[in-house]
Amino acid sequence: MNTITVYRLGRVEYEDGLRLMQLLGEARLQGQVSDSLLLLEHPPVLTLGRAARRENITASDADLAAEGVTTFDTNRGGDVTYHGPGQIVGYPIFLLPSERQDVRRYVRDVERCIIQSLATFGITSGTIPKWPGVWVGGEGSPDARKIAAIGVHLSRWLTTHGFALNVNTRLEHFQLIVPCGIREAGVTSMQRELGHALAIPDVEEVLARNVCEVFESQRIEAPEPTRTVSVAALRGHGPELQVLLLRRRPERGGFWQVVTGRIEAGETPAQAAARELAEETGLVLTPMDLDYRHAFAVGNAAPLRLVQEHGFGAQGVPDARVRLSPEHDAFEWVDVPAALERLPFEGLRETVRRAVARFALRA
CATH class of the missing domain: 3.90.79.10 (Nucleoside Triphosphate Pyrophosphohydrolase)
Structure with a gap:
């Protein structure tokens, strides 16, 4: 049975997260480590995917600096998104086996991990075919709102980057951008939907459990840092x-x-x-x-x-x-x-x- 080593890292500076992904990805390709799932929080940062347009950052450089928000260009798919405290970022670093080597299936599986996790906390969510991510409110709903962003990168069937689930996220920071280039809908968080803050470790635990279940893998805890x-x-x-x-x-x-x-x-x-x-x-x-x-x-x-x-x-x-x-x-x-x-x-x-x-x- 495949194994997934789960790392629960707390705050990770964005450039350190990129480096950790690269190192673990290279080690995975060489068979030195198992599949890995990184669960962490980033400081306030705007990340731009390969399809990103700069005009989707609506704030000026001065406004970003005043809010303590930095920017990074990345090799993931998608447009511009926001990471910050109170948001769980998940980086699955998986070497997909032959039966799972399908990009659309991989994205659907990541979405399913999040949807199942949200359901555990009483939040009904789903996908909207024309827009990436996981949503509260269906297609055509006037109040459809994104609760999780997904932006993945696959090379030689090795996955990096992943998802960002808004738990207790400062939603005002999304006003600095057009999230994922989507102007027609808003964003939300688990805190907003439930009316109270949640303990990040509790949500991480549920996410880790669902990722291992969906990807049919045995969970291994990472060593203490x-x-x-x-x-x-x-x-x-x-x-x-x-x-x-x-x-x-x-x-x-x-x-x-x-x-x-x-x-x-x-x-x-x-x-x-x-x-x-x-x-x-x-x-x-x-x-x-x-x-x-x-x-x-x-x-x-x-x-x-x-x-x-x-x-x-x-x-x-x-x-x-x-x-x-x-x-x-x-x-x-x-x-x-x-x-x-x-x-x-x-x-x-x-x-x-x-x-x-x-x-x-x-x-």
Whole structure:
């Protein structure tokens, strides 16, 4: 019997999600991993499929920036859609067997997974042939509204991308676009249809169960991710604000980063953040929780190591002396724009942005 490994990842930066799809897809083609289902949430982002038209983004660049919404071009099918907190994004990474190698059947099966899941929560939904996705209200209904978007990509019968189910999604963000290029109908969420918010893990559980049932596969739980912290150390105020960057030694990647490290057994994330800050820089500060957790993959080949990182910020005194650990060969205090340009990963950049915003509020 086929198996599906289910990953429940929480928040994943969009570019990290694309990379994880690519790595797992390559590993699946080489027979190194089983089929996989990624269930996650993205920060606010507009994604454009191969058929997307830019005019279907109705907001200006300034409005998008004010709302904290970014844009990405993708290789999935479809037009423009929105991802954001409160929306479950599902990425099935399946190598379809010969009896399932039919694009229309695959899309119908994905739709069926969502329809069955919504029914579990008392929501009647279906499809509208002329429009993609899963809908509440039938064709011709004046109040037909999309509750889930579908945009898939198949290459050599390997599936990537997938679906986005609106659970507790901020529906106002859909006003920034013409969702999937459809002007004649609106969007909805499970929260709007039921009148109350739902627990994301509960909905993920039902989705995982239905995906395994529809695709006739045995479910395997993904291994627990490695837990780490990132700490953005700052000094100064206002235009004089600076971020401490550390450069990893060449054998460790040679890139610039903020303080990072693993949460050891028995430690809280805050304790790990304070310890790593002291060990890597010699700075004894009290890190502030930034309420930022995200998941990503480490490495470029199977077996992949998944990491769940917890972000912190720390305000340092201007004349604090930095003492480097052996894993770094240089450090610099740089202004915020330079730090954001130099950091190679979105998760590190977001940690810095949140630390700057948090300490600005306290100033």
